[in-house]
Amino acid sequence: MSAAIAMSAAAAAATPGPREGAARGRRWQIERWGTARVAGLSADVLPALRLAGAAAADEALARAEAELAAAQRAAAERAHVEVGGCEDRELRRALLDVKRRLFNGKPASIPAAVAPGASEELRGELARVERLDAARAEASRAFEEAFAAGWQAASAALRRSLSDEAIARGMLLSSPDLRCAAEHLLARPAGKPPTAAEQIREAALARYVFRAATRTTPFSSFAAVALLDWRDLDLGLDRARPGELTYESRPQIHVGALQAWLARTLSPEATARLPLRLNPLRYRDEGGPPALVFAQAGVAAGAPQAAPRLGFGLASLDLTPGVERVLRIAAGRSEVEAAAALAAEGHDPAAARRVLAELVRLSVLERVLPRLGADPPALGALARALRGLDAAAADRIEQLAGHLARYGGAPARERAAVLAAVERELGPHGERAALVEDVAVRGLTPGDFPVPPADLAADLAPALALARASASRRAHRLLTEAFLAAHGPAGTCDDVPRFITSAVANTPLMRALRFSQDPIAWMAAPLGRAVASAEGDRCALDPALFEPHVLPATCDRLAVSAFVQLAPAAAPRPGEPEIAVVLNGLQSGRYKYLSRFLAEGDAAAQEARGRLAAEGGPRPVEIDAGLGLNFQLHPPLTAAAIELPFEAVVADRPAVRLCDLSLRFDPAASELRVRSAALGCDIEPIHLGFLRDTNLPDPLFVLRALSPRIADETVAERADLYNLLDARDLAAGRGLRAHRPRLEVGRLVLERARWAVPAEEIPRKAASERYSSFFRRVAAFRRARGLPERGFARHLAGGGGAGAALAASRMLIDWSSPATLAGLDRLLGPKDAAAPGWLVITELLPEPEAAPLRIGGRPHVAELVVQLRWEADRAP
Numbered sequence: 001m002s003a004a005i006a007m008s009a010a011a012a013a014a015t016p017g018p019r020e021g022a023a024r025g026r027r028w029q030i031e032r033w034g035t036a037r038v039a040g041l042s043a044d045v046l047p048a049l050r051l052a053g054a055a056a057a058d059e060a061l062a063r064a065e066a067e068l069a070a071a072q073r074a075a076a077e078r079a080h081v082e083v084g085g086c087e088d089r090e091l092r093r094a095l096l097d098v099k100r101r102l103f104n105g106k107p108a109s110i111p112a113a114v115a116p117g118a119s120e121e122l123r124g125e126l127a128r129v130e131r132l133d134a135a136r137a138e139a140s141r142a143f144e145e146a147f148a149a150g151w152q153a154a155s156a157a158l159r160r161s162l163s164d165e166a167i168a169r170g171m172l173l174s175s176p177d178l179r180c181a182a183e184h185l186l187a188r189p190a191g192k193p194p195t196a197a198e199q200i201r202e203a204a205l206a207r208y209v210f211r212a213a214t215r216t217t218p219f220s221s222f223a224a225v226a227l228l229d230w231r232d233l234d235l236g237l238d239r240a241r242p243g244e245l246t247y248e249s250r251p252q253i254h255v256g257a258l259q260a261w262l263a264r265t266l267s268p269e270a271t272a273r274l275p276l277r278l279n280p281l282r283y284r285d286e287g288g289p290p291a292l293v294f295a296q297a298g299v300a301a302g303a304p305q306a307a308p309r310l311g312f313g314l315a316s317l318d319l320t321p322g323v324e325r326v327l328r329i330a331a332g333r334s335e336v337e338a339a340a341a342l343a344a345e346g347h348d349p350a351a352a353r354r355v356l357a358e359l360v361r362l363s364v365l366e367r368v369l370p371r372l373g374a375d376p377p378a379l380g381a382l383a384r385a386l387r388g389l390d391a392a393a394a395d396r397i398e399q400l401a402g403h404l405a406r407y408g409g410a411p412a413r414e415r416a417a418v419l420a421a422v423e424r425e426l427g428p429h430g431e432r433a434a435l436v437e438d439v440a441v442r443g444l445t446p447g448d449f450p451v452p453p454a455d456l457a458a459d460l461a462p463a464l465a466l467a468r469a470s471a472s473r474r475a476h477r478l479l480t481e482a483f484l485a486a487h488g489p490a491g492t493c494d495d496v497p498r499f500i501t502s503a504v505a506n507t508p509l510m511r512a513l514r515f516s517q518d519p520i521a522w523m524a525a526p527l528g529r530a531v532a533s534a535e536g537d538r539c540a541l542d543p544a545l546f547e548p549h550v551l552p553a554t555c556d557r558l559a560v561s562a563f564v565q566l567a568p569a570a571a572p573r574p575g576e577p578e579i580a581v582v583l584n585g586l587q588s589g590r591y592k593y594l595s596r597f598l599a600e601g602d603a604a605a606q607e608a609r610g611r612l613a614a615e616g617g618p619r620p621v622e623i624d625a626g627l628g629l630n631f632q633l634h635p636p637l638t639a640a641a642i643e644l645p646f647e648a649v650v651a652d653r654p655a656v657r658l659c660d661l662s663l664r665f666d667p668a669a670s671e672l673r674v675r676s677a678a679l680g681c682d683i684e685p686i687h688l689g690f691l692r693d694t695n696l697p698d699p700l701f702v703l704r705a706l707s708p709r710i711a712d713e714t715v716a717e718r719a720d721l722y723n724l725l726d727a728r729d730l731a732a733g734r735g736l737r738a739h740r741p742r743l744e745v746g747r748l749v750l751e752r753a754r755w756a757v758p759a760e761e762i763p764r765k766a767a768s769e770r771y772s773s774f775f776r777r778v779a780a781f782r783r784a785r786g787l788p789e790r791g792f793a794r795h796l797a798g799g800g801g802a803g804a805a806l807a808a809s810r811m812l813i814d815w816s817s818p819a820t821l822a823g824l825d826r827l828l829g830p831k832d833a834a835a836p837g838w839l840v841i842t843e844l845l846p847e848p849e850a851a852p853l854r855i856g857g858r859p860h861v862a863e864l865v866v867q868l869r870w871e872a873d874r875a876p
Contacts, residue, residue: 027870027871028457028460028461028464028869028870029868029869029870029871030453030454030457030866030867030868031230031611031867031868032229032230032231032607033227033229033230033591033594033607033867034227034228034864034866034867035225035226035228035593035594035597035864036225036226036441036448036449036862036863036865037216037223037225037862037863037864037865038216038223038224038225038226038441038853038855038860038861039213039214039215039222039223039860040170040212040213040222040223041161041164041166041167041209041213041222042213042855042856042858042859042860043213043214043851043859043860043861044849044859045157045160045161045209046210046213046214046814046848046849048154048157048160049158049161049206049209049210049814049818049819050150050154050814050816050817051147051150051154051775051816051817051818052146052149052153053146053150054143054147054150054775054816055779055789055816056146057147058143058147058775058776058779060139060142060143061136061139061142061143062780064132064135064138065136065139067132068129068132068133068136069105071125071129071132072103072105072129074125075098075122075125076098076099076102078119078121079095079099079122080099082118082119082122083096083099086117088117091110091117094110094118095110095122098126102129107129107133109130110126143772144772147771147772147775151771151818152191154817154818155194156190158185158202158209159185159186159190161209162182162185162186162205163186165412166212166222167182167208167209167212167222168412169412169437170212171208172412172415172416172419172433173419173433173435173437174208174222174433175208176433178204178205178208181201181204181205182205185198185201185202185205199771199822200822200823202819202822203821203822203823203826204826206817206818206819206823207823208222210811210814211811211812213848213861214848214861215861216861216862216863218439223439224247224439224440225438225439225440226440226441227440227597227598227604228444228445228446228864229445229446230446230453232445232446232447244856245441245442245443245444246441246443247439247440247441247442248439249407249408249438249439250375250408250439250440251375251404251407251408251437252374252404252435252436252437252438252630252633253374253375253426253434254374254426254429254432254434254435254436254630255372255374255626255628255629256429256628256629257426257432257434258372258400259372259628260426261425261426261427262372264427265390265393265396266386266390266393267392267393269390270386270389270390270393271335272335272336273334273336273389274334274367274368274369275332275334275367276330276331276332276334276335276338276356276365276367276368277331277332277365277366277368277648278327278331278364278365278366279295279364279366279645280643280644280657280658280659281294281295281497281500281501281658281699282364282497283498283501284319285316289318289319290318290319291317291318292319292323292327292364293314293315293316293498293501294315294316294317294362294363294364295314295363295504295645295646295699296362296363297645297646314501314504314505315362315363317364326338326342326355326356326359327359327364329341329342330356330359330365331365335353335357335360338352338356339353363646366645366648368648368649368650369648369649369650370382370649370650371652373633374436374630374633375404376401376402376405379397379398379400379401379404380398380401382397383397385650396425399425400425400426403421403422403425404435406418407419407422407435419433419434422434438596440597449852449862449864450566450568450852451566451579451581453866456564456864456866457868459746459747459748460562460564460581460748460866461546462543462545462546462746462748462750463562463583463719463748463750464562464870465547465551465553466527466546466586466719466721467715468553468554468558469521469522469525469551469552469553469554469719470522470554470715471555471558471711471712471714471718472516472518472554472555472711472714472718473554473555473708473710473711474512474516474714475513475516475705475710476671476672476705476707476710478509479503479513479672479702479706480665480671480672482499482502482509483663483672484665486499487663489665489667490665491664491665492662492664493662494662496658496659496661496662496674497658497659500658500699500702500703501699504699510698510702513701513702513705514694514701516714520718520724521551521554522551522719523724525545525550526545526551527545527546527550527551530542530545531721531722531725531743531751532725534741534743535741536741537741537742537753538741538742538744539742539743539744540744540745541745541750543746554711555711556870557708557871558711558712558715558870559588559590559867559868559870560586560587560588560589560712560867560868560869561586561588561589561593561865561867561868562865562866562867563583563584563585563586563863563865564582564583564863564864564866565582565584565845565846565862565863566579566581566582566862566864567579567580567581567749567845567846567847567850568580568846568850568852580747580748580749580845581747582749582845582846583748583749583750583751585720586715586716587715587716588712588715588716589867589868590611590612590620590686590688590712590867591608591611591637591688591867592687592689592690593690594608594867595608595688595689595690596631596633596634596689596690598634598635598637599635600635600636605635605637608637609637612637612638612686613638613639617682617684618673618674618682618683618684618707619638619681619682619683620683620686621638621640621641621642621676621679621683621684621685621686622636622637622638622640622641622642622686622687622688623641623644623686623700623703624636624641624642624644624647624688624689625647625687625689625691625696625697625700626647626689627647627691629689629691631689631690631691632689632691633689634688634689636652636653637688638653638688639653639654640653640655640656640676641653641654641655641656642655642656642658642685643655643657643658644700654678656678656679656683657678658703660677660678661674661675661676661683662674662675662677663675663706671708672706674707684707684709685703685704685706685707686704686707686709692713693710694713721743721750721751722751725740726756726840730796735758735838736796736838737756738755738757738785739754739756739786740753741753742843742845752842752843753842754840754841754843755786755787755788755791755840755841756838756839756840757785757787757838757839758836758837758838758839759795759829759833759836759837759839760836762824762828762839763777763778763781764824764831765821765824765825774821775821778821778824779815782815787815788841788844789814789815789816790812790814790815791812791813791841791842791843791844792811792813792841792842793810793811793812793813793827793839793842794811794839795827795829795837795838796837796839796840797829797837810842811827813827813841827839846861848861
């Protein structure tokens with residue numbers, strides 16, 4: 001263990017804690033509410049999925065082979081010496097044969113007829129080779145037995161894990177095909193050797209078990225989420241838990257599938273009775289003959305990979321007096337009502353209906369649907385809203401609500417029948433299951449974790465300083481420059497839809513908005529040099545590197561969510577903390593990553609609304625974009641919401657129209673201000689759904705970037721130390737450093753250790769090669785490269801560019817697991833790839849089996865989401 005940069009006591013004493021920052025009038029403040037995300041399966045299932053005893057037997061065999069090879073070399077050298085002085089032709093021929101066989105690693109002996117002519121030393125060396133060869137053969141037999149027994153035991157353990165209800169439920173929604181494979185495996189007689197195809201399927205199933213035991217990502221049924229009230233600890237409410245933890249299933253209809261189903265299912269008569277509205281993203285163009293320019297939905301050619309497949313184009317419609325009259329009459333009426341109004345003016349009713357239908361098809365007009373929801377209460381409300389329009393559709397929605405109610409409490413086998421009934425009703429809707437499921441944990445408190453929130457704030461201080469030095473307002477700055485170029489510093493833009501559509505149509509501007517090229521402050525600071533040059537296994541960074549005068553902040557207002565895990569030290573060194581706080585990443589704050597788990601009327605939702613309403617500055621108003629994604633759904637967190645294109649649903653609160661907004665420049669702050677005439681105040685367009693703001697469709701992203709608080713969204717990538725350094729190396733064509741150490745500041749682990757290996761150098765299994773032989777080659781490779789036995793791995797494809805490569809998803813890799821041996825080709829991709837790329841392995845910290853959270857006495861991997869904001873200190 002070494003540290004390239006030693007942490008000095010003097011520097012540590014100078015590091016400002018949360019309260020010291022208050023003396024300067026600013027500090028980081030922990031929000032009252034956070035979450036704990038808990039893996040769905042106990043981590044103690046993982047050891048049984050390894051090849052028990054195979055690694056030790058392989059090492060014993062490797063030692064026996066090394067001893068034999070050394071003895072063979074010594075005997076061969078002795079035979080070489082004796083050949084040189086041998087006059088006996090028969091003996092010389094025998095010695096040459098012995099020498100050749102020894103050099104080739106084959107058994108060698110001198111024929112009895114000439115053996116007396118060989119020296120006693122050579123005969124002794126050959127006898128030793130014979131003994132060591134027998135020992136090697138015994139070690140080889142022991143290894144093969146251990147490997148076979150280990151594989152069989154791991155397969156049996158996998159079968160036991162697949163019998164767990166949590167796995168069965170998760171597979172049902174994630175991959176029905178794998179669930180069928182699991183049922184096939186469970187039906188296979190115990191002890192029957194798997195076929196090659198079954199081994200590959202077992203590897204795929206084991207990856208699901210790995211994921212269920214190590215990943216805390218929600219929305220997969222493999223993880224559960226608990227809301228944490230950090231005040232519980234202050235009030236002592238954690239001292240005695242009133243009861244055991246309970247899990248609550250929250251099944252939902254896939255809202256995108258429901259949306260498509262509703263469009264297909266509503267009768268033409270009911271559809272014609274839906275209210276109409278004008279597309280909010282429109283403006284009047286007077287540059288020639290009057291025209292209406294408006295946004296049209298479509299597939300975005302250049303949208304980010306993680307964004308919904310909803311893109312936008314622009315179209316125009318000549319605004320003749322007749323068209324203007326139709327639009328004025330249609331807005332706020334249904335097609336039936338608008339057609340009747342036009343007929344009253346002497347127009348042909350059938351022709352009027354055709355014109356209105358065409359305007360809807362073009363997206364000039366939009367039909368306003370009842371508000372969509374995904375859980376049983378929301379489906380019940382939707383059915384009631386539709387009852388007067390289409391009773392048959394309302395009945396079918398009530399049936400869907402009934403299916404959901406049964407699904408939550410049913411075992412996996414019964415759930416399969418419910419899911420099939422729902423999918424028959426909803427029809428084809430892509431690769432995703434028709435249902436999704438959240439799981440809530442009840443009874444978990446901050447006291448179940450060994451670090452209180454006040455300590456967390458102090459531990460996270462270096463990461464938060466890094467966040468303030470990483471945030472970028474470049475997207476807002478670019479829009480400010482576009483505004484100034486069009487309107488000047490004293491001007492006002494009263495046509496915000498035109499401003500947004502002009503930005504969307506400007507391809508270079510959109511690329512610049514989405515892909516910030518701003519210099520990152522920490523990379524040029526002493527911290528950047530320290531991180532880039534860090535060596536050894538663990539590197540303790542000097543806290544002084546994070547001081548404001550050393551690491552200048554780029555943003556004065558910031559709110560983040562810190563995703564952290566707690567890792568008990570296996571064998572703490574003197575002075576070393578017993579618990580490490582491991583940073584997984586930083587994301588936007590302000591309840592964005594809690595919104596999905598809030599419920600209307602609960603204390604956390606009320607707190608969120610109160611906190612957002614009480615913020616100084618422009619009033620937050622939501623960009624409440626559903627986008628057909630369940631993880632976008634949440635209760636209203638602002639008093640009003642902005643009316644959005646292609647999200648035409650009945651509002652659940654007052655709507656702020658885009659055409660009601662205006663823009664101006666604030667020279668004191670060098671920022672744009674968005675004003676709502678209806679609300680009579682400046683507003684901040686804020687997006688609180690789980691989807692990253694940078695992945696919003698273009699018009700919504702531009703709308704969000706009208707606020708300088710878009711800077712919160714940039715921290716995730718710009719504070720990602722190792723990924724940024726690796727991206728820089730890849731972009732420069734240098735390849736990746738073989739190893740980067742764990743970065744520590746006090747007990748905060750700022751970065752886990754990581755290893756990188758060219759994918760083309762990693763052993764691949766030959767078609768006819770036995771897995772035991774492949775295991776030995778892989779083990780030798782791992783030892784030679786100093787790779788850890790386990791870690792989270794991702795394959796960075798060589799041809800996708802640095803950004804795309806570094807976004808690759810991680811999966812647990814365990815070199816002593818059959819799943820890794822059988823699944824390595826799948827992870828690395830084709831052997832003949834033109835650009836094979838890299839395998840990057842990140843340190844497994846904490847060790848899952850040592851996770852401090854115990855549920856039913858068993859360890860569960862957990863991740864805390866801690867919300868913090870940088871704000872002016874308030875008087876007590």
